[in-house]
Structure formats: C-alpha cells, structure tokens
Amino acid sequence: MTTELDENTRDKSVTHNQRADVQARYHNRRSRSIALIERMLRSYLRPYIWLLGISVLLNVIIAATTGALPWFIQLAVDEVFNNKDPDMLILVPVGVVAISFIKGLATYASNVIMNFVGQRSTSNLQRDLFSRLVHGDLAYVGQKHSGAYISIFMNDATRLRATVSTMIVSLIRHLLTVVALIAFMFTINWHLAMIYTVIVIPMGIAAMRRLGRVTRSASRDGLQETGEFSTLIAETLSGLRIVKAYGQENDQIDRAGSTIDRVLEFTMRAIRARAAASPAIEALGGIAVGAIIFVGGYQSMQGNLTAGEFMGFITALLAVYQPLRSVANMQTVLQEGVAAGTRVFSILDAEDHIVDSPEAGILKVDKGAVRFDNVSFQYDGREHPALNGVSIDVQPGQTVALVGASGSGKSTLLNLTLRFFDVSDGVIEIDGQNVRHVTLDSLRRATALVTQDPFLFDDTIANNIAYGSPP
Ligand SMILES: Nc1ncnc2c1ncn2[C@@H]1O[C@H](COP(=O)(O)OP(=O)(O)OP(=O)(O)O)[C@@H](O)[C@H]1O
Ligand SMILES: [Mg+2]
Numbered sequence: 529m530t531t532e533l534d535e536n537t538r539d540k541s542v543t544h545n546q547r548a549d550v551q552a553r554y555h556n557r558r559s560r561s562i563a564l565i566e567r568m569l570r571s572y573l574r575p576y577i578w579l580l581g582i583s584v585l586l587n588v589i590i591a592a593t594t595g596a597l598p599w600f601i602q603l604a605v606d607e608v609f610n611n612k613d614p615d616m617l618i619l620v621p622v623g624v625v626a627i628s629f630i631k632g633l634a635t636y637a638s639n640v641i642m643n644f645v646g647q648r649s650t651s652n653l654q655r656d657l658f659s660r661l662v663h664g665d666l667a668y669v670g671q672k673h674s675g676a677y678i679s680i681f682m683n684d685a686t687r688l689r690a691t692v693s694t695m696i697v698s699l700i701r702h703l704l705t706v707v708a709l710i711a712f713m714f715t716i717n718w719h720l721a722m723i724y725t726v727i728v729i730p731m732g733i734a735a736m737r738r739l740g741r742v743t744r745s746a747s748r749d750g751l752q753e754t755g756e757f758s759t760l761i762a763e764t765l766s767g768l769r770i771v772k773a774y775g776q777e778n779d780q781i782d783r784a785g786s787t788i789d790r791v792l793e794f795t796m797r798a799i800r801a802r803a804a805a806s807p808a809i810e811a812l813g814g815i816a817v818g819a820i821i822f823v824g825g826y827q828s829m830q831g832n833l834t835a836g837e838f839m840g841f842i843t844a845l846l847a848v849y850q851p852l853r854s855v856a857n858m859q860t861v862l863q864e865g866v867a868a869g870t871r872v873f874s875i876l877d878a879e880d881h882i883v884d885s886p887e888a889g890i891l892k893v894d895k896g897a898v899r900f901d902n903v904s905f906q907y908d909g910r911e912h913p914a915l916n917g918v919s920i921d922v923q924p925g926q927t928v929a930l931v932g933a934s935g936s937g938k939s940t941l942l943n944l945t946l947r948f949f950d951v952s953d954g955v956i957e958i959d960g961q962n963v964r965h966v967t968l969d970s971l972r973r974a975t976a977l978v979t980q981d982p983f984l985f986d987d988t989i990a991n992n993i994a995y996g997s998p999p
Pocket of ligand 2: 939
C-alpha cells in the first residue's frame with residue numbers, strides 16, 4: 529500500500545517536472561522566434577517601410593472588393609431575381625465588373641511590391657552574410673565545412689526569403705480579407721456569423737499550432753542534413769583523387785545515400801504536417817457550412833432571413849476559406865522561416881576575436897626586422913600546442929628558411945605573424961611593433977603571402993597575379 533502511494537507521488541512529480549520543462553522550452557523558443565522576427569523587421573524590412581505602407585493601402589482595396597462581392601450576390605438574388613428591380617439589373621453586373629477590375633489591378637501592384645520587398649530584404653541579408661564570412665576569424669569560419677556554408681547561403685536564405693514574402697502577403701492581404709468578409713457576415717446576420725467565428729476559427733487555430741511545431745523541428749533537421757549533404761559533395765569533389773586512389777567510391781556513394789535518405793525523411797515529415805493542415809481546415813469548413821444551412825434554413829422558415837442574405841453569407845463563407853487557410857498556415861510558414869533564420873543569424877552573430885585593439889596604430893615598416901619572443905600557440909580543439917616558447921630573431925634584409933617535419937609548426941608561425949590567429953603567449957614584433965598593437969589593415973598591407981597550397985581565383989591569370997594590388 530505504502531509503495532503504491534510512493535510510486536504515485538513519484539510519478540506525479542516526474543510528469544509535473546516534465547511538463548514544466550516542456551513549457552519552459554516552449555516559452556524559450558517562442559521568445560526566440562519573436563526576437564528573430566523583430567530583428568528581421570528592424571534590420572531588413574525597415575528600409576522598405578514606405579513600400580509596405582503603399583502595399584497595405586492596396587490590400588485594403590483588395591480586401592474591400594473581396595468583401596463587396598458577397599454583397600453584390602445578395603443584391604442580385606433579393607433585388608434582381610425576387611423584386612425584379614430593372615435598375616438593379618444594370619447596376620449589379622456593372623458593379624461586379626468594376627470591382628473585379630479594381631481588385632485585379634490592386635492585386636498585381638501589391639504582388640509586385642510585396643515580393644520586391646521580400647526579395648530585396650533577403651538579398652541584403654545574404655550580402656551581410658557574405659561579408660560576415662569574408663571578415664570572419666579563420667578560427668571560427670574553419671569550424672564548418674564550406675559545403676555547410678554554401679547550403680546556408682542557398683537553402684536557408686531561400687527558405688527565409690520565401691517566408692518573408694509569404695508572411696507579408698498573408699499578414700497584410702489575407703488577414704485584411706478575412707476581417708472584411710467576417711465583418712460582412714456580421715452585417716448580414718450576427719447569429720450565423722457567431723456560429724462561424726466561434727466554431728471554425730478557434731478550432732482551426734488550435735490545429736495549426738500543433739502542426740506548426742512539427743513542421744519547425746522537421747524543417748530544422750532537414751536543413752541541417754542538407755548542409756551535411758553539401759559538405760559531403762564539396763568534400764568528395766575536392767578529395768576525388770584520394771577517393772579514387774583508395775578505391776573508396778562505393779563508400780562515398782553509401783554515405784551520400786544515407787544522407788539523402790535522411791533529408792527525404794525530414795522533408796516528408798514537414799510535408800505531411802503541412803498537408804494535414806488543408807484537410808483539417810476543409811473538414812472544419814464542412815461542419816461550418818452544414819451548421820449555417822441548418823441555422824439559416826431555420827431562420828428563413830421563421831421569416832428572419834431572405835434568400836439573398838443566405839446566398840451572400842454562403843458566398844462570403846466560401847470566399848473566406850482560402851485567405852483563412854493562408855492565415856492559419858502562417859504559423860507553419862513562420863516556423864520554417866524561424867528554423868532557417870536561426871541558422872543564418874547564428875553566423876551573422878559570431879563574434880570576432882582577431883580585431884584591431886582600440887589603441888591600434890599604423891604599422892610603420894622601416895627596415896623590416898621580425899622578432900618572435902617566446903611565442904606559444906595552440907589551435908582550438910587541439911590537445912597539444914602547435915608552438916611552445918619559440919624565439920626567432922630575423923634581421924632586416926635577412927632571408928630565413930624554416931625547415932622541419934610536417935606538422936612542426938612552420939605555417940603556424942606565418943599564421944601568427946599575419947594574425948590569422950593570435951598567439952596564446954609571447955610577442956611577435958615587426959620593427960619593434962607588436963603585431964597585436966597595429967591595425968590589421970596596415971599589417972597585411974606590409975606583408976605578402978604565398979602559401980604551400982596553390983590557389984587560383986576563378987579569373988584570368990593576369991588578375992590572379994595582380995590580386996590585392998591597387999588597380
Ligand atoms: N587550422 C588548424 N586547426 C587545428 N590544428 C591545426 C590547424 N592548422 C594546423 N594545425 C596543427 O598544428 C600543427 C602545426 O601545423 P603547421 O601547419 O603549422 O605545420 P607545418 O610545419 O606547416 O607542416 P607542413 O610541413 O605539413 O606544412 C599540426 O599538428 C597541425 O595538425
Ligand atoms: Mg605548412
């Protein structure tokens with residue numbers, strides 16, 4: 529008996545803790561999503577605030593014309609067919625044609641504007657990302673394979689671009705249209721409108737929130753895996769000679785195969801979650817139409833609802849379906865964008881350690897003496913230091929060759945001189961000036977580097993020779 533009680537209490541405390549844990553994680557994620565959206569708005573969408581303003585105006589027009597259509601249907605049934613009003617016979621069709629034209633023009637203009645804003649803001653982000661990589665510390669940039677960066681540039685940035693464009697359209701156009709149509713429903717018959725808004729919308733939102741969570745995790749894992757796939761491609765291509773020399777072709781193919789399978793699995797998980805969204809809304813829509821026919825029919829039998837009002841209401845209900853679905857889908861699209869954005873911003877936010885010190889002066893090379901004084905250095909993640917208390921004195925005009933076994937630290941000495949990395953201990957001086965106390969720009973202007981791995985840019989030989997010299 530006692531044991532059972534103990535078990536019970538223990539179980540409860542576990543579930544309670546777990547729930548608190550899940551909630552905390554959820555809130556964390558949520559605030560992170562909000563921070564990311566805020567940042568996107570502040571840094572990348574703000575320059576286009578005017579265009580967004582014009583777009584909002586255009587979309588007010590689109591929403592109003594969409595909201596007007598059910599009203600014309602109502603007039604057509606009540607005034608043209610029932611009351612046989614000859615004026616309305618002309619006015620209603622002319623009105624329908626006019627609003628369709630206006631809506632078409634406004635839709636065209638706003639699509640172009642909103643997509644321009646979406647595309648432009650993400651190209652600016654890509655530009656920043658590129659400049660971040662070029663300026664980034666070698667130690668940091670070297671942590672990821674080039675394939676992973678390419679994937680972030682291509683896949684994550686593209687995903688983010690799609691999200692921004694879709695979000696702007698959904699948020700402005702579809703939300704306004706939903707508001708206009710539901711407002712129209714309320715003006716016709718608030719009973720029916722209440723049934724619709726109370727049953728369908730909250731249920732739809734609840735379903736979408738669940739699906740949004742699944743999509744985000746699948747989308748994040750999928751992008752990660754895509755990055756690994758690009759790494760594998762880049763690696764295989766650059767090491768193709770080695771792969772062939774050791775007969776490892778099939779091994780590489782197997783590795784690629786399993787990565788491709790994992791990408792497929794995550795993609796399918798996201799697709800299933802997204803696909804589940806439509807039937808969910810469709811089913812809810814069916815329930816809504818059924819309920820409206822029942823309640824509307826009853827009211828009509830009581831003489832409280834005309835056929836035109838009923839038709840107008842059903843038209844509005846059918847018209848609201850598509851924009852409502854986009855609004856409900858917003859959460860899913862947003863989550864995909866957040867997954868991509870998190871990866872993009874994590875690169876943008878990496879902090880540099882190799883920077884000019886606040887009191888850095890310009891390196892003045894007079895004679896060209898280089899001195900290493902007790903220099904030690906250890907690469908991140910390495911167990912042993914690459915250099916340990918090295919002192920070298922190079923006189924002006926002297927030519928020095930460092931000879932040593934592979935891995936003994938020859939290239940490392942040059943890396944430290946040019947400050948690709950900073951010494952862990954000791955001092956490197958050029959003409960008596962500590963390289964850490966002069967600007968990076970002046971240091972690298974005063975030096976030239978020819979590395980052991982020949983490297984050519986995809987450009988003419990002349991341009992490769994002239995690389996870095998002023999035009
Ligand atoms: N970017 C890096 N990250 C981590 N460890 C590194 C890095 N570059 C070099 N090392 C390690 O530091 C040590 C010294 O390497 P370094 O490249 O300076 O040798 P080296 O004398 O130039 O060799 P080689 O004659 O092959 O060019 C080696 O153990 C090497 O594995
Ligand atoms: Mg070397």
